[in-house]
Amino acid sequence: MKLEVLGREAVLQRPEPSGRVICTACARYCRIGEGQIGLCGVRGVVNGRLRLFVYGRVITGHVDPIEKKPVTHYMPGSKIFSIATTGCNWLCAYCQNFDISQRRKVEGVEASPEQVVEMALKYKSDGIAYTYNEPSIFMEYAHDIGVLARRSGLINIFVTNGYWTPDSVKMAGEFLDCATVDFKGSGEKEFVRRYIGIPDAEPIFQTLLEIRDKTKIHLEITDLIVPEIGDSLEAARRLCRWVYENLGPETPIHFLRFHPDYKLLHLPWTPVETLERHCEIARQEGLQYVYIGNVPGHRLENTYCPGCGEVVVERHGYDILDWRLDEKNRCIKCGHGIPIVGRPRHRRVNGRSRFIPVIWD
Numbered sequence: 373m374k375l376e377v378l379g380r381e382a383v384l385q386r387p388e389p390s391g392r393v394i395c396t397a398c399a400r401y402c403r404i405g406e407g408q409i410g411l412c413g414v415r416g417v418v419n420g421r422l423r424l425f426v427y428g429r430v431i432t433g434h435v436d437p438i439e440k441k442p443v444t445h446y447m448p449g450s451k452i453f454s455i456a457t458t459g460c461n462w463l464c465a466y467c468q469n470f471d472i473s474q475r476r477k478v479e480g481v482e483a484s485p486e487q488v489v490e491m492a493l494k495y496k497s498d499g500i501a502y503t504y505n506e507p508s509i510f511m512e513y514a515h516d517i518g519v520l521a522r523r524s525g526l527i528n529i530f531v532t533n534g535y536w537t538p539d540s541v542k543m544a545g546e547f548l549d550c551a552t553v554d555f556k557g558s559g560e561k562e563f564v565r566r567y568i569g570i571p572d573a574e575p576i577f578q579t580l581l582e583i584r585d586k587t588k589i590h591l592e593i594t595d596l597i598v599p600e601i602g603d604s605l606e607a608a609r610r611l612c613r614w615v616y617e618n619l620g621p622e623t624p625i626h627f628l629r630f631h632p633d634y635k636l637l638h639l640p641w642t643p644v645e646t647l648e649r650h651c652e653i654a655r656q657e658g659l660q661y662v663y664i665g666n667v668p669g670h671r672l673e674n675t676y677c678p679g680c681g682e683v684v685v686e687r688h689g690y691d692i693l694d695w696r697l698d699e700k701n702r703c704i705k706c707g708h709g710i711p712i713v714g715r716p717r718h719r720r721v722n723g724r725s726r727f728i729p730v731i732w733d
């Protein structure tokens with residue numbers, strides 16, 4: 373297919389007098405010449421203007437629980453229609469979705485913003501997640517879906533690496549309700565250079581500050597702990613301290629277990645004790661809502677009340693097993709307010725998961 377008919381002209385672009393165009397969707401700020409394509413593989417210059425080639429094209433669609441993102445403090449138990457396009461602005465050597473994210477081809481089924489929203493409603497979803505690959509690279513498409521979704525009463529969630537720009541934050545502020553921002557290896561410089569292909573994590577911190585100051589987007593932080601190469605406790609402490617000082621002690625943080633994938637098949641799964649040590653450090657730094665992810669049944673999947681130490685939300689994997697908060701989300705034992713937006717929408721029924729469909733794959 374000819375590039376000039378693929379997708380739609382991008383909004384996030386800045387033409388230069390030289391004839392090149394700077395893409396302002398992500399912090400790579402690719403300078404793209406005529407006929408060239410940016411590093412993500414889905415934005416390129418045609419006839420002097422930047423196009424988003426994957427506008428209107430979805431490579432996968434599933435219905436997931438919101439807890440899978442992971443998001444635990446926003447609309448718990450929600451069913452989330454989750455979509456992705458091809459491409460990514462990062463080159464993670466451990467990516468579990470590499471088949472989608474590292475594919476430098478414009479592929480997938482055609483789906484207008486209206487059709488994506490219709491599909492989400494058809495499957496009785498509570499919202500739409502833009503996930504599996506980095507959504508800021510298709511920000512304009514997500515924006516148009518998200519605006520329509522909101523009109524239909526759906527929430528919008530990004531699962532993102534946070535490697536954005538102020539222009540991207542501004543656009544996201546128009547439709548996004550929640551973002552879970554994924555650090556890897558606690559954002560440690562050597563790790564992100566070698567295994568992600570970015571110079572440093574500084575733009576992620578800038579994005580978080582912009583989101584905090586200029587939007588109402590609910591934020592959660594995740595940190596993928598990769599054994600042997602991305603499990604520094606000092607780096608985790610620096611990250612937790614930054615989150616505490618800049619986003620506040622009530623910001624949820626999730627330490628995720630790595631499993632061998634893509635180019636890092638030789639590494640083991642993250643030992644559970646390593647994740648527990650990271651959680652301990654987060655608590656020492658004053659963070660009050662600290663979770664372990666990808667270890668179903670672990671006690672640190674639960675939410676504990678900072679007031680009395682009791683379990684207030686009991687979870688197993690993506691399921692909510694028990695909810696011990698009153699109608700204003702206060703601990704029923706001591707009355708401490710827990711910063712969770714919303715009440716559970718779905719719970720595990722008779723021990724069976726409520727989420728079944730794989731819609732586009």
Ligand code: SF4
Binds near residue numbers: 398399400409460508
């Ligand atoms: S979104 Fe893609 S084209 Fe734009 S700056 Fe990032 S990697 Fe480059």
